[in-house]
Amino acid sequence: DSGVTQTPKHLITATGQRVTLRCSPRSGDLSVYWYQQSLDQGLQFLIHYYNGEERAKGNILERFSAQQFPDLHSELNLSSLELGDSALYFCASSVDSGLAGADTQYFGPGTRLTVL
Amino acid sequence: KNQVEQSPQSLIILEGKNCTLQCNYTVSPFSNLRWYKQDTGRGPVSLTIMTFSENTKSNGRYTATLDADTKQSSLHITASQLSDSASYICVVSEGAAGNKLTFGGGTRVLVKP
Numbered sequence: 570d571s572g573v574t575q576t577p578k579h580l581i582t583a584t585g586q587r588v589t590l591r592c593s594p595r596s597g598d599l600s601v602y603w604y605q606q607s608l609d610q611g612l613q614f615l616i617h618y619y620n621g622e623e624r625a626k627g628n629i630l631e632r633f634s635a636q637q638f639p640d641l642h643s644e645l646n647l648s649s650l651e652l653g654d655s656a657l658y659f660c661a662s663s664v665d666s667g668l669a670g671a672d673t674q675y676f677g678p679g680t681r682l683t684v685l
Numbered sequence: 686k687n688q689v690e691q692s693p694q695s696l697i698i699l700e701g702k703n704c705t706l707q708c709n710y711t712v713s714p715f716s717n718l719r720w721y722k723q724d725t726g727r728g729p730v731s732l733t734i735m736t737f738s739e740n741t742k743s744n745g746r747y748t749a750t751l752d753a754d755t756k757q758s759s760l761h762i763t764a765s766q767l768s769d770s771a772s773y774i775c776v777v778s779e780g781a782a783g784n785k786l787t788f789g790g791g792t793r794v795l796v797k798p
Binding site: 571573600602611612613614617624625627657659661672673674675676677678679 | 726727728729730731734774776780784785786787788789790791
């Protein structure tokens with residue numbers, strides 16, 4: 570158990586819908602990262618938040634957005650869902666010691682999203 | 686385009702044997718390189734993290750090497766166990782903050798008794 574929690578575990582929805590995935594980082598961790606893992610593309614970095622502020626963006630679609638709240642939990646919002654958005658979505662947290670991002674990231678168990 | 690290439694895509698080894706996985710990258714500017722172990726359907730678990738100045742790092746039976754000049758890394762598994770069956774993913778961080786990660790496609794390792 571990494572100490573990172575994600576809800577829900579599974580989510581089934583229809584195309585065109587909007588969903589929200591939630592992540593609670595490990596106690597004391599200030600950074601939250603979101604990743605998408607699909608069968609054909611492997612793991613892809615989406616976005617990084619540190620203490621409520623966006624720090625870096627990866628291959629995140631405009632239909633997707635995220636935020637980190639004052640209690641440090643984070644939400645990833647996916648809208649206008651398409652079949653291709655079906656994937657495992659992981660969040661990870663780290664202390665972010667400031668050493669150029671070289672601190673260990675602890676991954677949550679993931680949310681499996683199925684878009685029908 | 687930043688890329689991380691891993692080889693082989695998969696391999697089968699007998700329990701107790703050693704194996705080496707390869708990672709080549711073109712990510713620039715380089716910040717650090719990580720190896721993760723991922724069991725099917727679960728989140729990745731960090732094995733090692735190496736910065737530019739480090740060329741080897743161990744975590745139990747896992748030893749990672751880094752050659753920043755040739756932009757190559759390897760992960761050596763010693764005396765493999767059945768529990769080593771998993772995907773091993775090489776991840777390279779770019780930029781000054783090192784928080785933009787590019788993932789390799791992974792090597793799927795199957796350890797047989």
